[in-house]
Amino acid sequence: MSSAHDGAHTPGSPGGRTAAGATPQGNVAPHPTDTAPATTDTPSTLHDLEDLTQEVEEEAEHRPPPAGPATNLVIAALVVALGAAAAVGALALGAGTARTPGPGIWPLILGVLLVVLGVGLAATARRTSDTEQFSRSSWLVLAGLATMLVFVALIGTIGFEIPAVLLAFVWLRFLGGESWRTSAIVSIAVVVAFYLVFVAALSVPVPHLF
Amino acid sequence: MDLAPVLDGFAVVLEPTNLLYCLIGVVVGMLVGVLPGLGPAATIAILLPITIGIEPVTAIIMLAGIFYGAQYGGTITSVLLKLPGEASSVVTVFDGYAMARQGRAGTALGIAAIGSFAGGTISIVALSFLAPLVASFALDFGPPEYTALALLGILLVATVSSGSRLKAVVAACVGLLLATVGRDGFTATERFTFGNLNLADGLDFVPIAMGLFGLGEILYNLEQRHNATQAPTKVANVWPSRQDLRQSSGAIGRGSVIGFFLGILPGGGATLSSLAAYAVEKRRSKTPERFGKGAVEGVAGPETANNAAATSSFIPLLTLGIPANATMAVIFGALLVVGVTPGPQLVTEEPELFWGVVNSMYIGNILLLIMSIPLVGLFVKILRVRPAILAPITVLITLIGVYTVNNSVFDIVLVIVFGVLGYLMKKAGFDPGPLLLAFVLGALLEDGLRRSLLIFDGDATGFFTRPISGTLLVVFLVVAVYPFVASLRSRRRQEPAQDTSDPNTKELV
Numbered sequence: 001m002s003s004a005h006d007g008a009h010t011p012g013s014p015g016g017r018t019a020a021g022a023t024p025q026g027n028v029a030p031h032p033t034d035t036a037p038a039t040t041d042t043p044s045t046l047h048d049l050e051d052l053t054q055e056v057e058e059e060a061e062h063r064p065p066p067a068g069p070a071t072n073l074v075i076a077a078l079v080v081a082l083g084a085a086a087a088v089g090a091l092a093l094g095a096g097t098a099r100t101p102g103p104g105i106w107p108l109i110l111g112v113l114l115v116v117l118g119v120g121l122a123a124t125a126r127r128t129s130d131t132e133q134f135s136r137s138s139w140l141v142l143a144g145l146a147t148m149l150v151f152v153a154l155i156g157t158i159g160f161e162i163p164a165v166l167l168a169f170v171w172l173r174f175l176g177g178e179s180w181r182t183s184a185i186v187s188i189a190v191v192v193a194f195y196l197v198f199v200a201a202l203s204v205p206v207p208h209l210f
Numbered sequence: 211m212d213l214a215p216v217l218d219g220f221a222v223v224l225e226p227t228n229l230l231y232c233l234i235g236v237v238v239g240m241l242v243g244v245l246p247g248l249g250p251a252a253t254i255a256i257l258l259p260i261t262i263g264i265e266p267v268t269a270i271i272m273l274a275g276i277f278y279g280a281q282y283g284g285t286i287t288s289v290l291l292k293l294p295g296e297a298s299s300v301v302t303v304f305d306g307y308a309m310a311r312q313g314r315a316g317t318a319l320g321i322a323a324i325g326s327f328a329g330g331t332i333s334i335v336a337l338s339f340l341a342p343l344v345a346s347f348a349l350d351f352g353p354p355e356y357t358a359l360a361l362l363g364i365l366l367v368a369t370v371s372s373g374s375r376l377k378a379v380v381a382a383c384v385g386l387l388l389a390t391v392g393r394d395g396f397t398a399t400e401r402f403t404f405g406n407l408n409l410a411d412g413l414d415f416v417p418i419a420m421g422l423f424g425l426g427e428i429l430y431n432l433e434q435r436h437n438a439t440q441a442p443t444k445v446a447n448v449w450p451s452r453q454d455l456r457q458s459s460g461a462i463g464r465g466s467v468i469g470f471f472l473g474i475l476p477g478g479g480a481t482l483s484s485l486a487a488y489a490v491e492k493r494r495s496k497t498p499e500r501f502g503k504g505a506v507e508g509v510a511g512p513e514t515a516n517n518a519a520a521t522s523s524f525i526p527l528l529t530l531g532i533p534a535n536a537t538m539a540v541i542f543g544a545l546l547v548v549g550v551t552p553g554p555q556l557v558t559e560e561p562e563l564f565w566g567v568v569n570s571m572y573i574g575n576i577l578l579l580i581m582s583i584p585l586v587g588l589f590v591k592i593l594r595v596r597p598a599i600l601a602p603i604t605v606l607i608t609l610i611g612v613y614t615v616n617n618s619v620f621d622i623v624l625v626i627v628f629g630v631l632g633y634l635m636k637k638a639g640f641d642p643g644p645l646l647l648a649f650v651l652g653a654l655l656e657d658g659l660r661r662s663l664l665i666f667d668g669d670a671t672g673f674f675t676r677p678i679s680g681t682l683l684v685v686f687l688v689v690a691v692y693p694f695v696a697s698l699r700s701r702r703r704q705e706p707a708q709d710t711s712d713p714n715t716k717e718l719v
Contacts, residue, residue, distance in 0.1 A: 049485050053300045064434075075638050079380055086387055086402075093401055099668030103394040103401055106656040110387045117380045130374055130639030137433045141633060144432050144605075145626070151609060152622045160610060168602040175432060176598025190603055194610065204614045 067131040075131065076122035083114025140175050147171065159209035164191045216338065219565025223573050228271045231264065232570065235275020236577045237585070243283020244589050245600055249296030250520075251537045251643070252423040253280035256604065258416050258544055259611035267566045269548040273541065274567070274574035281520055282326060282582055285513060286589050289318045290445075296537075298480035298516040301488045305501060305508030312504050316448040319586055321506055322513040324450070325462045327579040329518035332466040333473070334571050337525055341557065341568070345529040348554035353665065354673050357658035358682035360651045363532040365689055366476040368644045375693060378644045381635065385645035388413055389652020396660060408620040415543035416615050417624035418649060422642040423540070424608050425625060426632020428601055445590050448583045450506070458510035461491050465511040469518025476526065476534040480519040487515035521571060528552050528567065532651070536643030539650045547615075 086107050096102025121128070147170045151163040168187035172178045178186070198204045222228065238260070242253045257276050261269040284295025289306035302322065309318040351359070364386075368378035391402045392412025403409040450458075465487040472483035491511040492501045501508050523534040524541075531553035533539040545552055545567075556564045612625045632642050666672030674680040 049301065049489060052304065053297070053485070071638075082384070082387075089402060093399060097668065098663055098670065101396075101660045101663050103397045103399040106659065107387060107390050107401065110383050110390075114380065114383050114387070117376060117383065120376055121380065124376065128374070128639070130377075132637045132639070134637070135433070140432050141429050144429060145630060148605070148609065148626050148629075152619065152626060155613075155622070156619050164606055164610075168606065171602035171605065172598060176596070176601065178596075178598055182599075186599055187602070190606065194606060198610060198614075205617055206610055206613060 064132050064135050066129045067133045069126045069128075071131050071133075072125035072128045073122055076118050076125055079118030079121055080115050081118075083111045083116075083118055085111070086114065087111030144171065144175055155207055159207045161191055161195065161209050164194065215561035215565050216569070218562055219569040222267055222562060222566050223271060223569045228268050228570075229573065229577075231268050231272040232275040232573050233577055233581070235272040235277075236279040236574060236581050239276035239279020240283045240286070240582070240585065240589065241279075241592065242604075243280035243295060244286050244592055245283075245597075245604060248424070248427060248604075249284055249537075250277065250280035251296070251419075251540050251646075252427050253283065254537065254540045254544065255416075255419040255422075256424040256608055256611065258420065258540075258547065259614050261544060261548060262615055264548075266548045266550060267563065267570075270545065270550065270563075270567050271570035271573065273544050273548075274570040275577060277520075277537075277541065278326075278330070278517075278571075278574040278578045281517060282323065282578055283589075285322045285326070286319060286586070287593070289315055289322070289509075290590065290593060296481075298484045298519070299513070300481075301484050301512040302509055304488070305503070305505050308502065308504035309506070309509065314504065316445045316586065317450050317454055317506065318509050319445065320448040320450045320583060321454060321458055321510050323579055323582040324455075325458065325465060325510045325514035326517040327575055328462045329466040329469050329514035329516075330521050330575040330578075331572065333470045333518040333521035334568065334575070336470055337522060338568055341525050341529050344525060345554040345557040348530050349558075351530075351554065351678070352676075353658040353661035354676050354679040355682070356654060357662055358673065358679040358686065359530060359532055360655040360658065362682050362686045362689070363476050363526075363534070364644065364648050364651060364655075365686055367535060367647050369689060369693075370476075370482070374639060377638075377640045381640045381642065381645040382648040385648030385650075386652045386655065388418070388645075389649050390656065395653070395657060408618070413649075414616070414621065414624070415650065416547060417612050417621045418628050419540050419543055419646055420608055420612050421625040421628025421630075422632035422635075422646055423536075425605070425629025426636060426642065428604055428608075429629060429633040430636045431597070432601065445586050448586050454506050458506050460494075461487070461507040461511035462514045464490055464494075465514030466518045469515035469520075470522045472515075473519025473522035474525050474534075476532070479523050479534060480516040483519040484512035484516040487511040524567075524571070528556060528564065529554055531654070533647060536646060539643070539647040542650050543646075 088111075090104035090107035090111055093104030093107070094102040095104040095108045147167040151160075151167050154163040165187050168190050169183050172183035172186055173180060176183075195208070195210070198206050199208050223232075238257060239253060242248060242256060243250065245253075248256070254273070254276055261272050261276075264272065280295075284299045285302055285306075288294045288299045288302040289310050292303050292307045294300040294303055306315075306318045306322070309315060364382050365379075368382050369375060389412070391409055393399070393410055394401055400410060465483075468487045468490065469480075469483040472486060473479040475482075488501075488508060488511055491505075491507045492498050495501065495505070495507065497505075520537070523538055526532045526534045527538050527542055531542075531551070533542040542552060550556070550560075550563055550567075608625060608629075609622055612621050613619065615621060635642050635645070662673065663670070673683055
């Protein structure tokens, strides 16, 4: 999915870590726990470290593969659209003049800047490799979001206890893959603990049913 | 220097209630900080609600505790799980995790705690002397100077943030735009509120910080699912041996100095200083081949440096009111929430608050040292709890916590919206740090710009005729333009090579 010449790079490190004016570091950095970072007495030691740092971060995060230029173009278009909307809204507020700046002048500057930056993003869309694909597990995020929306919709009317048990249960059983028994016990225990801390001990005015 | 306010500050900090809150802060900060994927900025953001409703000084002392606890929490996961909580403890992984695999995890954590304590303390002493000087210098700053300073601060943070520079600037602009929502301070016109009464007073900082850093990070982790790394069952010998201490004392000393000076710079001060400290230790060592295989100096140096840097990055915040990185932006917002406006007038007008903040750092640091070593066993147990169980608990803490700030359901909606934004930004390669920083500085920047235009009678060249604002803006232009020139030059040189560097590549400035 990534453009050809950036294929070797992983997301999060667009175009590699080669610093401005430095000599390109073609060598592959060794694995941190197996070998020591390449020992050189040149200033490039810091760059080697940066490469290693990058590796550790990636290993820790297990990031999915980068998305293609199409996604990058969509992102750029969204930035342009946001800038344009801000600029239009700012003009409606009245920009005033430089001598008597109106309420819209600052949002107008920002809106125009965003449009320019968005065009810049579009121009570099083919070379951008730090965007991630949505994967099948992105659905987990949508499900998690749904539980939160249910929570916020219900808390005003029936208090926090039942929505919180529901949220915790869904996250444990379906998003976290815990067993039915663990999920049920933990979700109820967590909400009881919250009740004791927030309502009984601290008497925080959270909407509650009991 | 007048010592009386300094000593008064100590008297305040040493009150039993304040000590207790600091203790709670350190422990809770460490507890949340060890959760995988949550760095200090996220930890402090999630814990913001617990400081609300407490006396300002007490709340600040608690925040200092949370701050140090959260920093150390990241170190614990680096050493035990190879999962750095934030960029500045990544280098700790090289030797820390290697030590853990040799069964010396306790020593690594112990030396990290001692180094953090030493670096932090040296940095606070230096800060106590330097901060009032900087503040007195900054007292003469007018709107043009603040405009230039805020612009430069945002740009520098965008420059050294992780990922693409172009995207970081986009994020900063979005943050500035979000800061304009609400009633305009000059004309009382409602801007971008869409008739919603909840937005009339502008967007609140707390739900944005909690959403972007806290919830965004949790949603992102939900998708990534960390491979279940097993934490060691038992961590023994937390007290480093005399030989370990002798080996790392030099590293701790050098780390403190490196950290203090690099930390004052805006941007990734803590990250850069931990890298620099590691590089220096390795260069100086007679046996550099031990590095990466469990050299104790490789843990002591960076851990000392990042804590020293984290402390000295309070200098621009407390004296100029300009946060130097994302974590400082969260602290800045937290100080605003408890009713303290950081800036040059803080030292002279509210000395007891200023010295309260500074001295609370000593206490936070000491409590960190005292608590971290005996509590290591407890944190190891927490690390063995599956992330799947911790995630919903963190979500509920966030959702209920944000409600308690203003007793507002609308704030829960906001935190969810910004949580989704934070997740999408992370997917699309945008660092949320610059957005939050720019949001915090947005009002200051717009205010300064419009006041300056009024002062200059509409003539924007006025910015360049004043010496300080002129200098700052020239630096701004150099930082903004240099990468394009440099990348053009390096691309020409590298044309035959495959490793073409993008104009938006992050560079080590």
